Amino acid sequence: DIVMTQSPTSMSISVGDRVTMNCKASQNVGSNVDWYQQKTGQSPKLLIYKASNRYTGVPDRFTGSGSGTDFTFTISNMQAEDLAVYYCMQSNSWTFGGGTKLELK
Amino acid sequence: EVQLVESGGGLVQPGRSLKLSCAASGFTFSNYGMAWVRQTPTKGLEWVASISTGGGNTYYRDSVKGRFTISRDNAKNTQYLQMDSLRSEDTATYYCARLVLRVMDAWGQGASVTVSS
Numbered sequence: 255d256i257v258m259t260q261s262p263t264s265m266s267i268s269v270g271d272r273v274t275m276n277c278k279a280s281q282n283v284g285s286n287v288d289w290y291q292q293k294t295g296q297s298p299k300l301l302i303y304k305a306s307n308r309y310t311g312v313p314d315r316f317t318g319s320g321s322g323t324d325f326t327f328t329i330s331n332m333q334a335e336d337l338a339v340y341y342c343m344q345s346n347s348w349t350f351g352g353g354t355k356l357e358l359k
Numbered sequence: 360e361v362q363l364v365e366s367g368g369g370l371v372q373p374g375r376s377l378k379l380s381c382a383a384s385g386f387t388f389s390n391y392g393m394a395w396v397r398q399t400p401t402k403g404l405e406w407v408a409s410i411s412t413g414g415g416n417t418y419y420r421d422s423v424k425g426r427f428t429i430s431r432d433n434a435k436n437t438q439y440l441q442m443d444s445l446r447s448e449d450t451a452t453y454y455c456a457r458l459v460l461r462v463m464d465a466w467g468q469g470a471s472v473t474v475s476s
Contacts, residue, residue, distance in 0.1 A: 288462050297454055297466040298404070309464065341404060345461040348394070348406035 256280055256344050258287075260351030266359045273329040275354040277342035280323075286345045287325045289318050292353075293338045301340075302327065332356075361385040361465045363455045368470030371445055379440040379470055381455030389413075389433040392458035395440045397451035398469075405451075409458065410438065423449075445474045 257280040267273055277287065285305040290298040300309045302318035305325060315330040329336055337358065342351040367379040381393070395407040408429040409418045417429050426445075431438040438455060453470050456463040 286461070290463075297469055298463075299466070300462065300464050303462045303464070343404070343463070345463075348396075348409070348461075350404040350406075352403055 256283060256347055256349050258342055258344055258349055258351040260342055260354055262354060263352065264355040264357060266357050267332050268359050269332055269334055271329075271332045273332050273336075273356065275327050275340060277320075277325040277327070277351050278323055279325070279344055282322050283344040283346050285321050287318070287320065288343050288345060289316075289327045290341045290343065291336075291338045292341065298341060334358075361457065363457065363465060363467035365453065365455050365467045365470035368453065368472050370473045370475065372476050373446060373474055375445055376441070376443045377445060377472060378442065379453055379455075379472070381438045381440075381467055383436045383438070383455075383457070386457070388431075388436040392461075393429075393431060393438045394456045394458055394463060395429060395438075396454045396456055396463065396466075397449075397472075398454065399451045402451075407453070408440065442472070445472075447474050450474045 259278045261276050287305050289302040291301050292298045301312050301316050306318045317328045319326050337356050339353045339355045341353045362384045364382045371377045392411050394409040397407050398404050410429045414431045426443050428441040450473050455467040457465040
């Protein structure tokens with residue numbers, strides 16, 4: 255199985271911060287990584303697909319980059335409504351990272 | 360608006376069966392592959408099974424092969440997950456998801472399954 259290792263597991267942030275999180279695949283997955291946002295009590299919501307493509311309606315403060323085994327997800331100007339857990343997923347064989355939880359400082 | 364609504368969750372004893380349904384609306388169901396994903400606090404998100412547009416191709420994670428069956432009825436805009444020989448480790452919230460080029464672009468609200476005596 256392809257293992258997706260996300261870091262950090264949590265971050266304490268302030269509104270307006272630039273937030274960056276990473277995801278490392280245990281083998282080359284090309285550009286087949288997606289990023290999801292899950293707020294408390296809700297289902298995951300697709301934000302970025304195929305490493306760097308913003309899904310319909312997703313604000314441009316959310317960006318993704320990377321290929322091969324190393325991927326990065328960035329929120330350029332953190333908003334209060336962005337408090338959530340963020341997951342990466344490789345879609346070659348559908349495995350998820352463990353998540354990065356964003357909390358307010 | 361794309362909507363996926365799961366139903367059929369509940370409490371079931373180990374070794375028994377349960378069938379989840381996912382009713383789709385707001386898009387042409389027969390044009391999309393579909394999937395089931397489960398989530399627990401300890402194991403996180405896990406892909407469970409996927410099915411092709413016509414239902415002819417199905418895929419399963421190893422731990423559910425031979426016990427779970429994914430299916431769909433395109434006339435009813437519904438996909439299913441038949442879960443047999445349930446184990447305590449199958450306890451989770453089960454999500455239905457739509458697939459677009461292997462990307463899960465829409466998710467249901469989830470159905471809770473608890474396997475316990």
